[in-house]
Amino acid sequence: MEEIQPTKQMFKGALLLTAAGLISKILSAGYRIPLQNITGDVGFYIYQQIYPFLGMAFMLSLYGFPAAISKLVAEERERGFPLSFRSFYGPIISLLVTINLLLFGALFALAPQIAMAMGDSRLTDPLRIAAVPFLFIPFSSIGRGVFQGLNDMKPTAVSQVVEQVVRVTVILVVAIVLVNQGRNLYEIGSGTAAGSLMGACAAVLVLSFLFIRERPWQMPQSDASVPWRKYIRTILLYGMFICLNYMMFLLIQFADAFTLVPNLLDYGMTRQQAMEWKGVFDRGQPLVQLGTVLGSSLALALVPTVTKQQLQERPGELSDHVKSAWNFSLLIAAGAAVGLITIFPYANILLFEDTAGTGSLQILALSILFTSLALTLSSILQGLGDIRLTAGIVLLGVACKWLLNELLVPMWGIGGSAVATVLAVSIILLLNFFQLKRRLPCVRLLHFRWSALGISLVGMVLFLYGLDRSLGKIILGGPRIDYVAYTLIACLGGAAIYIFLLIRLHAFNEKELEALPLGRYLIGLNKGGNKHGKQR
Numbered sequence: 032m033e034e035i036q037p038t039k040q041m042f043k044g045a046l047l048l049t050a051a052g053l054i055s056k057i058l059s060a061g062y063r064i065p066l067q068n069i070t071g072d073v074g075f076y077i078y079q080q081i082y083p084f085l086g087m088a089f090m091l092s093l094y095g096f097p098a099a100i101s102k103l104v105a106e107e108r109e110r111g112f113p114l115s116f117r118s119f120y121g122p123i124i125s126l127l128v129t130i131n132l133l134l135f136g137a138l139f140a141l142a143p144q145i146a147m148a149m150g151d152s153r154l155t156d157p158l159r160i161a162a163v164p165f166l167f168i169p170f171s172s173i174g175r176g177v178f179q180g181l182n183d184m185k186p187t188a189v190s191q192v193v194e195q196v197v198r199v200t201v202i203l204v205v206a207i208v209l210v211n212q213g214r215n216l217y218e219i220g221s222g223t224a225a226g227s228l229m230g231a232c233a234a235v236l237v238l239s240f241l242f243i244r245e246r247p248w249q250m251p252q253s254d255a256s257v258p259w260r261k262y263i264r265t266i267l268l269y270g271m272f273i274c275l276n277y278m279m280f281l282l283i284q285f286a287d288a289f290t291l292v293p294n295l296l297d298y299g300m301t302r303q304q305a306m307e308w309k310g311v312f313d314r315g316q317p318l319v320q321l322g323t324v325l326g327s328s329l330a331l332a333l334v335p336t337v338t339k340q341q342l343q344e345r346p347g348e349l350s351d352h353v354k355s356a357w358n359f360s361l362l363i364a365a366g367a368a369v370g371l372i373t374i375f376p377y378a379n380i381l382l383f384e385d386t387a388g389t390g391s392l393q394i395l396a397l398s399i400l401f402t403s404l405a406l407t408l409s410s411i412l413q414g415l416g417d418i419r420l421t422a423g424i425v426l427l428g429v430a431c432k433w434l435l436n437e438l439l440v441p442m443w444g445i446g447g448s449a450v451a452t453v454l455a456v457s458i459i460l461l462l463n464f465f466q467l468k469r470r471l472p473c474v475r476l477l478h479f480r481w482s483a484l485g486i487s488l489v490g491m492v493l494f495l496y497g498l499d500r501s502l503g504k505i506i507l508g509g510p511r512i513d514y515v516a517y518t519l520i521a522c523l524g525g526a527a528i529y530i531f532l533l534i535r536l537h538a539f540n541e542k543e544l545e546a547l548p549l550g551r552y553l554i555g556l557n558k559g560g561n562k563h564g565k566q567r
């Protein structure tokens with residue numbers, strides 16, 4: 032296989048991975064809404080208890096190990112060493128198999144103890160099925176990592192989307208079939224966990240086909256000794272640190288899986304009530320995830336241009352990219368968070384059939400803003416080489432979430448967990464912010480058109496308040512189909528007003544508007560301000 036030309040191809044590859052990641056994240060968040068409708072709050076609680084483990088397997092196979100392997104491939108190619116089976120493929124695969132066998136064995140063997148720690152011993156079988164996808168990680172990781180190291184991002188993008196489509200389809204079909212058969216909810220949880228297994232199988236099949244077709248192993252055998260220490264260090268440390276930065280929101284849910292139900296019992300609920308209210312709280316997870324995708328994806332598309340090399344060679348250009356990424360994330364995430372908070376009573380009925388937990392979930396929606404900004408800054412810091420530090424910050428934030436749940440949930444119920452999430456991601460954001468200021472003191476992130484943001488948010492909220500007092504009164508208590516029309520009008524109308532006001536009040540400069548779809552048209556709306564793309 033010929034190595035693809037790096038410069039232009041790398042930029043296209045970054046955009047391709049961003050697009051595939053956006054599709055994948057939308058699918059990952061979106062399917063949990065019909066899943067809750069199919070299985071109810073308790074069934075959704077069961078799935079969400081095992082979801083962090085399924086998500087970890089997915090993250091390791093998509094981000095952690097492939098990033099480490101890609102780094103090794105690039106280094107070997109730079110040194111002029113071929114990727115032989117003896118000195119590269121064999122050792123890497125044996126390491127990955129060993130690591131993931133240990134992860135599978137630990138989760139499978141310790142499933143009863145983990146279930147007890149979660150406060151529900153009946154989760155043992157679903158947890159054991161959730162361990163199986165770890166066995167497929169070595170094969171998907173080696174395929175993705177090698178292609179990425181050769182600057183070919185298509186296999187990773189295609190396999191990622193195929194994996195999510197198969198996974199989501201199987202989960203929903205299995206849930207429908209088992210519910211119609213009247214099966215036990217924990218059996219349904221095991222069945223839905225099998226959907227992740229099928230998705231992993233599909234990804235391995237796609238990557239195997241592409242691997243055989245492209246034949247990246249057709250190189251002379253090397254007599255060079257195997258650098259085991261380098262391989263182990265890169266895969267275990269670099270791969271894990273990279274993965275932790277992508278797992279921030281997943282690890283927050285991991286803390287909830289272990290602490291929410293036991294502390295809801297201390298709050299005064301029965302075990303059945305605690306499980307139901309954990310399911311109610313988890314309603315907010317897909318909506319927050321969708322809001323975070325919306326708030327961070329456009330900003331993260333700019334992040335691949337942020338590197339240590341650019342800091343040394345073109346610091347002014349790098350500062351512009353960092354400032355634009357922050358601006359996009361702040362403006363879009365703020366609108367998504369405030370908009371969701373405002374329409375949540377209607378969205379809760381539309382998506383989940385009732386208004387249970389609305390107040391707590393509105394608090395949770397605030398985390399969209401802080402999570403989006405934290406992810407953006409974390410990705411920028413990774414580009415600058417601060418991979419270990421950002422991973423440590425994530426772990427510190429998760430530890431704070433765990434401790435805050437222990438403190439706040441016994442007092443405030445699921446509202447305490449919502450507050451704990453907002454505080455935890457705020458801590459991660461602040462630490463990332465201070466580290467970025469230390470690395471790039473010339474970038475003034477807080478030098479911003481705050482008045483434009485405030486007026487735009489007020490305009491959107493006034494529109495939504497007027498809609499609530501008029502159309503909202505008409506549909507109140509009506510069928511769910513009425514809420515579809517209301518929510519569409521609220522989302523489209525509120526977003527249009529918010530973006531229009533942002534542009535007219537010059538929240539974006541001309542260079543930033545050019546990066547958006549219909550950029551030339553938007554620049555026309557922006558007439559009279561920031562004509563030359565000057566920083567605010």
